[in-house]
Amino acid sequence: MFYRNKRPWYADYILIILGTALMAVAINSVFDTAGMVTGGFSGVAIIVKEWTKGLVGDGIPLWVTNFGLNIPLFFIGMKVGGFEFVRKAVTGEAFLSLWLAVLPAFNLAGDDLLLAAVYGGVIQGAGIGLVFLGRGTTGGTDMMAALLQRKMRHYSIAQIMQVIDALVVLVGMYVFGVQKALYAIIAVFLVTKVSDGLIEGLKFSKQTYIITEKPEEIAQMIMKELDRGVTGIHGKGMYSGQDKMLLYCVVDRKEIVTLKERVDAIDPKAFVIVSDAREVHGEGFIEKKA
Incomplete structure (x- = not known):
């Protein structure tokens, strides 16, 4: 069990590294191969890769889109809230993009969409939970929501994130079909449950x-x-x-x-x-x- 207080400074980075590696496995080897969009910039990256197939080889790599979308957010975030506002997000995003680039992609769930939703949801949920336990984030829609909330004070960050992720899932539904989008909802549910379980504590x-x-x-x-x-x-x-x-x-x-x-x-x-x-x-x- 990692404690929030009195733990070595490098423990946070170990958690972030392990967490982003698990997230990359879920994105590369489950969601991308199954054509399942669960929201976030990783979901946008999967859509962009599908749209650009044939135009750019097998499509624009996931890590390129994921990293590229975060760059303008980091600059805006530094201008609005200073470096401390984006420091943890930069760390998480850098490792996530690195893992997306270097880890090989395997079709872990085969053609079974239910297995893809379960495996992907559990693996990504565990990864997100570890990143949060390491006091980090991976940028993406949570940072976008935090920036938008400064201009839209009457909405919470969670509400804005839900709208953004819902829009991404809807676009994914258009690209990959309704069936895969419905399975993606199962994956989103599992991601939330598993990450919450890690964050709130496993010792019930x-x-x-x-x-x-x-x-x-x-x-x-x-x-x-x-x-x-x-x-x-x-x-x-x-x-x-x-x-x-x-x-x-x-x-x-x-x-x-x-x-x-x-x-x-x-x-x-x-x-x-x-x-x-x-x-x-x-x-x-x-x-x-x-």
């Missing part, structure tokens, strides 16, 4: 609220048998009008079954609420390095 836990008439006994069981902390929250039952103690604790996924069984054994009438905790920092979970 369970948070539990317990309403019981025996808070002391259950709290002692959690602390002694499960070796987990528990917090008591004073509450009031609005139907009964009685004061109650609400117990709150976070446990590992494999411990939740034991917790529910032990709570039922102590108080069969206990009311237990369980939900996901995406990322937990602290003793016993993701511990912060000093």
Whole structure:
């Protein structure tokens, strides 16, 4: 697990390098070979390559279009926000274009569009997640959206990005057909889910609220048998009008079954609420390095 604080300066660059390599594999060996456009400048590059086939050999290489589209954005970004505004994007874009240029292209999914959507979505999502964990970006539509948002304050960057990417996908639909565009939507969904999972943390836990008439006994069981902390929250039952103690604790996924069984054994009438905790920092979970 890479920590956001107290990690070596070069860790960010390692994450960006690995992340952009995975992104290039997805773009070169899955989306391009399948004719699947998922938005962004990489999607524009796939469209341009298809349009220029026969005019320029097998078409303008992906890395040329991808890098070329970002150059004017970098200059505009430096003029508007200074070098710091584009520094991380330049790093990510440089590595992505390099990988697109040097990595060989393989047809990983064959002619199966569903496999292409799944493989491409997972691989690119993992790559984007690693780049973001390395505090970087790859320029493209996110930088364009950030620049446009300075002139369109009533829209968020996310909203502008969605419109830009949607337009790219629509053009891809015109070039490659409706069927491939529909599969591209599956890929976009997977990219978002996988990248979010990496960014928010892979160590999922369970948070539990317990309403019981025996808070002391259950709290002692959690602390002694499960070796987990528990917090008591004073509450009031609005139907009964009685004061109650609400117990709150976070446990590992494999411990939740034991917790529910032990709570039922102590108080069969206990009311237990369980939900996901995406990322937990602290003793016993993701511990912060000093």
